[in-house]
Amino acid sequence: MNGQHPTGLSTPSTDSLDDLGPVGRMLREHGRARLSGVLRISGSPGGTVFLRDGLIVAASTPASPGPESLLLRSGRVSEEAWNLAFTAGAPSGHLAAELIAQSAIGAAGLEIVCLSAIFDAVYAMELFGVEDGEPENTGPQGLLPPLPVLPGIDADRLVRDLSRRMAMTAAWQQIGVYPQCRPVALRQLSEPLLPAEKIRxxxxxxxxxxxxxxxxxxxLGQGLYVIMQEIASLAESGLLEPNEGSRKQAGTVSAEDPSKASGPPGLPQRRRGASKVGHVLPPSSNRPLLGPRIPPDLAVRPEPDQES
Amino acid sequence: MAHNALLSELHSLRDQVTGVMESAVATVDGLLVVADTDGVQPEVVSALAAATLGLGKRTGHEVGMGELREVVIRCRGGYIVVYAVGQVALLAVLADEGLDVTRLHIESRPAVERLSALLTQERSPN
Known part of the structure; x- marks a missing residue:
């Protein structure tokens, strides 16, 4: 399901695949203990793994897109179909069945997206670094996120894939591609002819x-690993600079040029007529163009001081 | 220069909180002070954030829920979070749907305090 885009980078040696990182160790431990519950992993940013009887059924982290983002942002499922299916299916835990029933996406396609979201979330947590994991036993009836993979993925399978991905990532670091990098395109590619080239x-x-x-x-609504892989491949082809200083880019705006500040700088202040909105609004016959707009009921209010 | 200090605060918020994409500091009546934006128009965000903040404060006051912490708007593609910075300014944060909300709540408080101190310094130069 993953790794279908060859990058031309060397494949890591199999020795490193036995080195389990902290997330791999936690998954293996709680998988073997047949945990049914939630594993809250603290880190930067960390995440949450949901298990049923030792099998991983869902995983979420701020560091990688979940199934909803993968489906909607990539356009695999339309916003409208998602909303309909969510309203009908989510409260009873049948969102997946609803999406398939409405032909928003095929059963196989949906399963692949949900599976890859789990593999990706686990990879993202390990990649960004974790501190500790706290298991909570909720039993088999505990609440699950909207699109779980049932009956779940074997922890050993997940850990094997995690080790393979981490080893690949270590190879990319040598060319400057790491999770905190902010790459800059050196030149753009022309519009792709083949759909497979579109992601690149x-x-x-x-x-x-x-x-x-x-x-x-x-x-883009794509997995983190796939994106890292593409960035590494693009960096190898010389199409991007993996880590340009992010501070130099355009797009930071300040309201006033500090170099020509005269007197105390202070905050910007409104000046009457500065917005030039009067030139844009259509002239109104019964209201002065720049005069105050006072609602009629306020305009006729008498001034009590003069009455008394 | 205070503008650069304000800008570094915005950069550091983006570095520290997963999911934060863009941010802006504006006066409470909607004039842009400084922005770390990419696609959005900072002047427009400033003006709308000011209206949002006003509405949030007023609504909170009306229903008796005490002082406003922040206004959070959640859309399909992410979050817009608006904080009051002292009495004179505001901070608007735009984030994608993967935002680490817990982290933002932890990091934003001291960031708002530092922004407030910077803006106060700027208003009363020694």
Missing amino acids: HDVLQKCNGRRTPRDIAFA
Whole structure:
């Protein structure tokens, strides 16, 4: 399901696949203990893993897009179909069945997206660093996020894939592609002819020196690992600079040029007529153009001081 | 220069909180002070954030829920969060739907305090 885009980078040696990171160790431990509950992983940003009888059924983290983002942002499912299915299915835990029933997406397609979201979330947590994991046993009836993968993924399978991905990521670091990098496109690609090349083109378009790979993954509704892979491949092809200083980019605006400040700088202040809104609004016959707009009931209010 | 200090605060908020994409500081009546924006028009965000903040304060007051913490708007593609910065300014934060909300709540308080101190300094130069 993943890794279908060869990058030309060397495949890591199998030795490193046995080195489990903290997330891998936690998953293996609680998988073997057949936990049914929630594993809250603290870190930067950390995340949450949901298990049923030791199998991983869902995982979410701010560091990688969840199933909803993957489906909607990428356009795989339309906003309208999602809203309909969510209203009908989410309260009873049948969102997936509703999406399929409404032909918003096929059963196989949906499963692939939900599976890859779990693999990606676990990878993202490990990649960004975690501190600690706290298991909470909720039993088999505990609340699950909207699109779980049932019956779930075996922890060992997840951990194997995690190790493979982490080893690939270590290779990309040598060319300057790491999770906190903010790549800048050196030149853009022409509009792709093949759909398979579209993601490459889209990733390059989003590389403006502000976005990290995680930000691009959210913007495009694609997995973090796929985006990291594309960035590494684009960097190898010389199409982008993996880590341009993000402070130099255009787009930071300040209201006043500090160099020509005269007197105390202070906050910007409104000046009458400065907005030039009077030139834009259509002239009204019964109201002066720049006069105050007083509602009629206020305009006729007498001044009590003069009465008494 | 205070503008640069304000801008570094906005940069550091984006670095520290996963999901924060853009941000702006504006006066409470909607004039832009400084912005770290990418796609959005900072002047427009400033003006709308001022209206949002006013509405949030007024609504909170009306229903008796005490002092406003922040106004959070959640859309399909992310969040708009508006904080009051002292009595004179506001901070508007735009984030994608993956925003680490807990982290933002932890980091934003001291950031707002520092922004407030910077803006106060700027108003009363020694």
